[in-house]
Amino acid sequence: MEKIIFYILALLMIVFAIASVSSRKMLRSVIYLLFVLVSVAGIYFLIDYNFLGAIQLTVYAGGIIVLIIFSVLLVHHIEMELEVAKTSKKILTGIICAIGLGVFLTTIYSYNFNVVENSISTTTEDIGTKLLSYGNGGFILPFEVISVLLLAAMIGAIIIAKGKKLTDKIN
Amino acid sequence: MIAGISIYEILTVTSILFFIGIYGFITRKNLISILISIELIMNASVVNFVIINKYLYPDILQGVLFSIFIIAVTAAETALAVAIIINLYRQISSVEVKDTETMKY
Numbered sequence: 001m002e003k004i005i006f007y008i009l010a011l012l013m014i015v016f017a018i019a020s021v022s023s024r025k026m027l028r029s030v031i032y033l034l035f036v037l038v039s040v041a042g043i044y045f046l047i048d049y050n051f052l053g054a055i056q057l058t059v060y061a062g063g064i065i066v067l068i069i070f071s072v073l074l075v076h077h078i079e080m081e082l083e084v085a086k087t088s089k090k091i092l093t094g095i096i097c098a099i100g101l102g103v104f105l106t107t108i109y110s111y112n113f114n115v116v117e118n119s120i121s122t123t124t125e126d127i128g129t130k131l132l133s134y135g136n137g138g139f140i141l142p143f144e145v146i147s148v149l150l151l152a153a154m155i156g157a158i159i160i161a162k163g164k165k166l167t168d169k170i171n
Numbered sequence: 172m173i174a175g176i177s178i179y180e181i182l183t184v185t186s187i188l189f190f191i192g193i194y195g196f197i198t199r200k201n202l203i204s205i206l207i208s209i210e211l212i213m214n215a216s217v218v219n220f221v222i223i224n225k226y227l228y229p230d231i232l233q234g235v236l237f238s239i240f241i242i243a244v245t246a247a248e249t250a251l252a253v254a255i256i257i258n259l260y261r262q263i264s265s266v267e268v269k270d271t272e273t274m275k276y
Binding site for chain 1: 193195211238240254
């Protein structure tokens with residue numbers, strides 16, 4: 001059963017990813033990206049990391065997609081079609097990507113992974129304790145740094161998007 | 172672990188996703204489309220972190236925590252990129268890569 005669900009999710013992911021990078025309509029391309037992100041969340045739920053699946057759904061599907069849709073609507077007409085690259089360039093890029101994929105896959109399949117059979121379930125409590133522990137292997141410092149980074153990014157985004165008007169007022 | 176699915180199959184799927192992202196990054200000519208391709212690449216790498224943590228080292232949580240940090244950094248990066256794109260559109264009325272020649276007047 002889980003096997004079938006995984007194959008369905010993998011198929012959805014790949015098909016919608018290809019649709020997302022090849023669709024000529026901007027807004028459709030964003031919606032295809034949304035399907036890819038939801039499929040990734042499905043994989044997280046499938047391997048029993050519920051917290052990560054929830055983060056994926058709220059941050060990516062809820063936040064980033066809405067942000068990108070806003071920017072698309074601000075800078076485009078909905079029906080505007082994109083310029084496409086030349087066919088020769090597309091084919092060349094496709095060949096390069098296929099070669100890269102081949103290298104990746106031969107490396108992966110020739111490496112012998114030490115898979116540990118397990119069915120350990122990770123609770124949100126474990127993640128929270130680990131994230132806030134200052135003992136050995138704790139993650140309190142990156143956690144604090146990332147909060148400062150998010151604040152800085154937020155202020156920076158406001159300044160950049162609003163910059164001109166603010167300086168006009170001062171002058 | 173997903174019953175009946177080996178780590179090789181999942182890594183294959185994420186590699187394909189990664190290279191679709193690279194393909195989009197090179198062929199697209201629009202800043203927002205490039206942003207979408209970057210999201211695909213980031214997602215493939217996050218899934219790799221999580222899968223390797225679950226299959227090879229199930230008793231520690233480093234992969235999950237790192238993927239949370241990667242998601243946070245991606246969110247910050249997207250917010251900044253969207254701000255830059257909107258500002259650029261205000262100044263040169265275009266978001267095509269070929270029109271983006273100057274960073275500052």
